[in-house]
Amino acid sequence: MDHGRLDPDLGPSVGSHRHGDSTHAVAQAVRREAMVAQAAESPRAAQRRVLILGGVAGGASCAARLRRLDESIEIVVFDRGPYASFANCGLPYYVGDVIQDERALLVASPEIFRIRFDVEIRTETEVTAIDRAARTLTVRDVRTGEVRRERYDALVLSPGAAPIRPPLPGIDLPGVFAVRSIPDSRRIRDWITARCAKTAVVVGGGFIGLEMVENLVHRGLGVAVLEKLPQVMPPLDPEMAAPVMHHLTERGVRLHMSDGLARIEQTPDGSVVVVAESGARLPTDLVILAIGVRPETELARAAGLAIGPHGGIATDAQMRTSDPAIWAVGDAAEVHDVLTGQETVLPLAGPANRQGRVAAESIVGRSTQFRGVQATSVVGILGMTVASTGASEKGLARAGIDGFAKVYLHPGHHASYYPGARPIHLKLLFSVPDGRILGAQAVGTEGVEKRIDVIAMAIQLGGTVHDLAAAELCYAPQYGAAKDPVNLAGMIAQNVLAGDMPLADWTALSLTDALLVDVREPDEFAGGKVPGTINVPLSQLRERWTELPRDREVWVTCGVGQRAYYAARFLAQQGFRVRNLSGGFSTYRAMRAAGIVS
Numbered sequence: 001m002d003h004g005r006l007d008p009d010l011g012p013s014v015g016s017h018r019h020g021d022s023t024h025a026v027a028q029a030v031r032r033e034a035m036v037a038q039a040a041e042s043p044r045a046a047q048r049r050v051l052i053l054g055g056v057a058g059g060a061s062c063a064a065r066l067r068r069l070d071e072s073i074e075i076v077v078f079d080r081g082p083y084a085s086f087a088n089c090g091l092p093y094y095v096g097d098v099i100q101d102e103r104a105l106l107v108a109s110p111e112i113f114r115i116r117f118d119v120e121i122r123t124e125t126e127v128t129a130i131d132r133a134a135r136t137l138t139v140r141d142v143r144t145g146e147v148r149r150e151r152y153d154a155l156v157l158s159p160g161a162a163p164i165r166p167p168l169p170g171i172d173l174p175g176v177f178a179v180r181s182i183p184d185s186r187r188i189r190d191w192i193t194a195r196c197a198k199t200a201v202v203v204g205g206g207f208i209g210l211e212m213v214e215n216l217v218h219r220g221l222g223v224a225v226l227e228k229l230p231q232v233m234p235p236l237d238p239e240m241a242a243p244v245m246h247h248l249t250e251r252g253v254r255l256h257m258s259d260g261l262a263r264i265e266q267t268p269d270g271s272v273v274v275v276a277e278s279g280a281r282l283p284t285d286l287v288i289l290a291i292g293v294r295p296e297t298e299l300a301r302a303a304g305l306a307i308g309p310h311g312g313i314a315t316d317a318q319m320r321t322s323d324p325a326i327w328a329v330g331d332a333a334e335v336h337d338v339l340t341g342q343e344t345v346l347p348l349a350g351p352a353n354r355q356g357r358v359a360a361e362s363i364v365g366r367s368t369q370f371r372g373v374q375a376t377s378v379v380g381i382l383g384m385t386v387a388s389t390g391a392s393e394k395g396l397a398r399a400g401i402d403g404f405a406k407v408y409l410h411p412g413h414h415a416s417y418y419p420g421a422r423p424i425h426l427k428l429l430f431s432v433p434d435g436r437i438l439g440a441q442a443v444g445t446e447g448v449e450k451r452i453d454v455i456a457m458a459i460q461l462g463g464t465v466h467d468l469a470a471a472e473l474c475y476a477p478q479y480g481a482a483k484d485p486v487n488l489a490g491m492i493a494q495n496v497l498a499g500d501m502p503l504a505d506w507t508a509l510s511l512t513d514a515l516l517v518d519v520r521e522p523d524e525f526a527g528g529k530v531p532g533t534i535n536v537p538l539s540q541l542r543e544r545w546t547e548l549p550r551d552r553e554v555w556v557t558c559g560v561g562q563r564a565y566y567a568a569r570f571l572a573q574q575g576f577r578v579r580n581l582s583g584g585f586s587t588y589r590a591m592r593a594a595g596i597v598s
């Protein structure tokens with residue numbers, strides 16, 4: 001008898017059927033008896049056979065879900081690596097020694113899969129070809145070189161995405177690493193220890209690059225980042241990335257922006273020099289390549305499966321490929337972006353897991369659909385949290401979408417009177433005039449991802465800024481405010497939609513003949529101001545408003561936009577044509593740092 005099928009720790013669907021639904025239990029027992037009889041004649045020969053290529057996020061979740069849905073299927077997972085179901089997201093922290101025991105990265109072993117789920121995981125087994133006509137895979141044992149053919153009734157492709165390694169001189173030198181697997185991270189750890197490495201250059205300032213930065217700094221290395229774009233964290237708009245860059249610099253990370261990798265040279269002492277396209281030379285003990293990933297589609301292409309416009313395997317809402325017997329999930333699959341309506345590839349673990357589940361449901365004949373992605377993500381960088389969901393402003397521009405507005409706000413992560421409130425820099429994008437939420441980005445130290453998660457859920461439910469304004473969220477002084485930053489974002493956007501707070505665009509500063517009025521107190525104004533502004537503090541506005549000219553528009557600003565809003569409402573009711581520069585001086589500083597305003 002199979003231990004896995006008796007294990008009380010099986011997933012909820014099997015457990016509840018066993019205890020709750022006696023009809024189902026009988027049916028299952030009959031099916032099992034039939035299976036046992038069949039197996040006695042010809043073990044597994046007549047069973048439906050599902051093969052899964054790739055045993056990590058998408059593949060493993062598909063396998064586990066499949067078993068919970070159907071005990072009669074034979075499930076075999078192939079992974080060419082030495083481990084399946086490991087935590088790739090934990091790899092940077094293993095390099096950084098935050099996770100010290102490598103075994104902690106192993107989410108579930110082949111043994112657990114066998115005992116709990118009766119799923120066979122074959123590691124170090126590479127799939128080398130798909131024969132769609134014969135419905136077979138060619139697989140090669142990586143250790144022995146033995147080649148076999150495996151038949152399938154259904155095939156799931158979850159091969160992931162490979163780190164991009166541009167064919168540049170020196171890219172394969174010792175000391176140049178990418179991070180994808182446990183052995184990769186082990187090699188980096190060993191290199192740091194053996195060489196007593198003191199410095200590292202991380203090429204690429206995206207998620208994985210910056211997680212590596214954090215962990216290398218944690219290991220005590222001096223770290224430089226070489227990034228081709230003028231900003232880190234490409235999913236963010238540049239002004240939202242500016243505080244991240246400031247934070248990195250403050251923490252001693254050297255940023256080489258707007259400069260690509262040209263080559264890597266070896267020095268006689270065994271260390272390397274990263275040479276940038278500008279000619280800058282960065283001597284270092286090790287190099288981490290984190291310039292993005294590319295969907296692993298070679299096998300799918302060779303098998304003639306349709307490939308999408310972004311180079312991923314084309315899939316439908318049930319994760320089925322152009323071949324009805326083959327599904328594709330995870331980083332290799334192309335999926336639908338719910339905000340832009342366009343196809344995209346999104347290498348994140350959450351979508352990969354959910355897609356694996358959807359594919360399993362589809363394989364057993366359920367109609368479950370994957371609803372698409374909106375790129376909800378978070379990353380921690382040396383004490384700073386950066387999170388976003390939905391479309392960015394530049395993403396909307398790329399997709400040719402206009403008719404939207406944006407607001408900036410910088411509320412504390414909890415009530416300002418409770419000690420330790422830290423600002424969250426938040427940008428909200430929404431469509432005009434219906435207020436549908438299009439995206440949000442937030443940067444801060446505390447409570448950042450909580451706000452983005454709430455907004456992410458609102459987007460998934462088709463929510464508007466009115467829903468954010470009305471949201472009932474938890475509050476106690478140490479966690480939030482009676483008007484949570486999410487409520488505030490919605491209320492500010494509502495004010496814009498209602499015409500209560502017309503906005504001025506920061507990028508129009510140099511073009512406008514409007515009078516720029518800063519309503520902060522004089523000492524704040526003296527500490528830094530938007531060029532061309534005059535200072536009329538809010539505390540004096542009710543006495544001094546008659547000084548302002550009526551024949552020009554008035555653009556008001558302050559520290560974060562709140563006092564400017566009060567001033568704007570007052571002046572509007574005195575008959576002025578008034579606009580608020582959203583986000584105040586905080587946003588101006590970020591815009592200037594990003595080179596958007598001068």
Ligand SMILES: Cc1cc2nc3c(=O)[nH]c(=O)nc-3n(C[C@H](O)[C@H](O)[C@H](O)COP(=O)(O)OP(=O)(O)OC[C@H]3O[C@@H](n4cnc5c(N)ncnc54)[C@H](O)[C@@H]3O)c2cc1C
Nearest residue numbers: 054056057058079080089127159160330331347348349352
């Ligand atoms: C360092 C790092 C940190 C990350 N951090 C985060 C994070 O914090 N949050 C987040 O959401 N996402 C993160 N990700 C991304 C996340 O890990 C991926 O999106 C997710 O693992 C994708 O799942 P997948 O099943 O598509 O591919 P993978 O998990 O990459 O699994 C694919 C597997 O297929 C195997 N394979 C490929 N081709 C073959 C073949 N021909 N034969 C046999 N086996 C094959 C590979 O060896 C691999 O084990 C991180 C990724 C990395 C590398």
